[in-house]
Amino acid sequence: DAKTTQPNSMESNEEEPVHLPCNHSTISGTDYIHWYRQLPSQGPEYVIHGLTSNVNNRMASLAIAEDRKSSTLILHRATLRDAAVYYCILRGTNFGNEKLTFGTGTRLTIIP
Amino acid sequence: GAGVSQTPSNKVTEKGKYVELRCDPISGHTALYWYRQSLGQGPEFLIYFQGTGAADDSGLPNDRFFAVRPEGSVSTLKIQRTERGDSAVYLCASSLWGISENSPLHFGNGTRLTVT
Numbered sequence: 323d324a325k326t327t328q329p330n331s332m333e334s335n336e337e338e339p340v341h342l343p344c345n346h347s348t349i350s351g352t353d354y355i356h357w358y359r360q361l362p363s364q365g366p367e368y369v370i371h372g373l374t375s376n377v378n379n380r381m382a383s384l385a386i387a388e389d390r391k392s393s394t395l396i397l398h399r400a401t402l403r404d405a406a407v408y409y410c411i412l413r414g415t416n417f418g419n420e421k422l423t424f425g426t427g428t429r430l431t432i433i434p
Numbered sequence: 435g436a437g438v439s440q441t442p443s444n445k446v447t448e449k450g451k452y453v454e455l456r457c458d459p460i461s462g463h464t465a466l467y468w469y470r471q472s473l474g475q476g477p478e479f480l481i482y483f484q485g486t487g488a489a490d491d492s493g494l495p496n497d498r499f500f501a502v503r504p505e506g507s508v509s510t511l512k513i514q515r516t517e518r519g520d521s522a523v524y525l526c527a528s529s530l531w532g533i534s535e536n537s538p539l540h541f542g543n544g545t546r547l548t549v550t
Contacts, residue, residue, distance in 0.1 A: 356538075365438075365525050365541030366477060409476060420532055421467065421490060422539060424476030 326410045331429045334400050342395040342428055344410030349390050354413045356422065357384065357395050359406040366409065366424075369395065405432045436460065438542035440526050446548045447516055455511040455545045459528030466509050467539060468501055469525040477525055483509060484532045516549045523547070 327345040334340040346355065357369040370377055370384045372393075377384040383396040397404055409427040414420055439458040447453050459466050465484055469477035479493040483503045494500075498516075503509040513520055523544040529537040 358539075363543070365527070365543050366539070367541065368538035371538070407476075421479050421482050421493075422477075423479060424469075426474075426476050 326412060326425055328408075328410050328425065328428045330426070331431065333431045333433055334397075335433050336402060337399055340397040340400045340404070340430065342397075342408050342410075342430065343392065344394070345392045346410070346412055347391045349412055350414070352415050354415065355384065355386060355390075355393050356411045356413050357382070358409045358411065358422070358424075359404075360409070360427070361403075361406045369408070371413070400430075400432050402432050402434065405430060438526055438528055438540050440524075440542035440545050442545060443543070444546045444548075446550060449516060449518060449549055451516050453513050453516055453547065455513075455524050455526075455547070457509045457511070457526030457528075457542065459507065459509070459526070460540055461507075463528035463530055463540070464506070465529045465532035465537065466503055467527040467529075468509070468511050469527065470522040471525060471544070472522045480511070482532070489532065513547075516547075518549045521547055521549045 354371050354373050356371040358366040359369050360366045370379055370382050372384045372386055385394045407427040407429050409424050411422050441456045467482050468480040471477045481501050482490040486506045498514045501511045523546050525544045527539040527541040529539045531537040
């Protein structure tokens with residue numbers, strides 16, 4: 323499985339934007355970049371995914387580098403409820419290759 | 435609507451006993467996944483069902499672990515002769531389709547298994 327590299331932890335002030343980086347230098351052409359987050363005592367929650375173009379949804383934005391070897395999850399205005407572990411995952415699209423393989427993620431702390 | 439439901443939420447068992455963990459996926463979801471998560475780690479893949487069949491069971495650690503999904507809906511993860519190292523949170527997820535990139539996984543809140 324193609325691997326991703328994320329910082330172990332980050333801090334951000336409440337109501338400020340947060341940029342969570344992810345490196346995936348061995349990404350293949352058919353791998354999608356997925357982000358999930360896990361709040362304390364809950365299962366992971368889907369945040370966003372993309373292939374080549376930048377993506378926006380109600381939760382966040384995903385900025386993908388032109389060479390696709392890195393991406394950044396952007397929370398535009400962090401709240402205390404955004405404190406969680408954020409996982410950047412590469413997901414294939416071939417049968418048998420589409421399972422999500424989680425790393426240890428980035429633990430995001432929001433400072434009031 | 436109802437999300438993925440896992441029961442029980444907590445299970446304490448003695449070493450050597452047999453346990454069953456149940457997962458009720460979102461209605462209509464064809465794919466179902468089992469993961470387990472140890473403290474401080476990300477979820478670790480165990481098995482994936484597409485319909486009734488196990489499409490990928492490469493993550494099951496040994497033959498003490500077995501999972502079924504007989505009618506393509508509810509799934510049960512079965513662990514025989516439990517060991518203390520099996521203690522973890524067992525997570526279930528479902529998705530509308532397995533191979534489509536537009537099928538995010540929806541996770542339950544897990545079953546916390548403690549083997550004493």
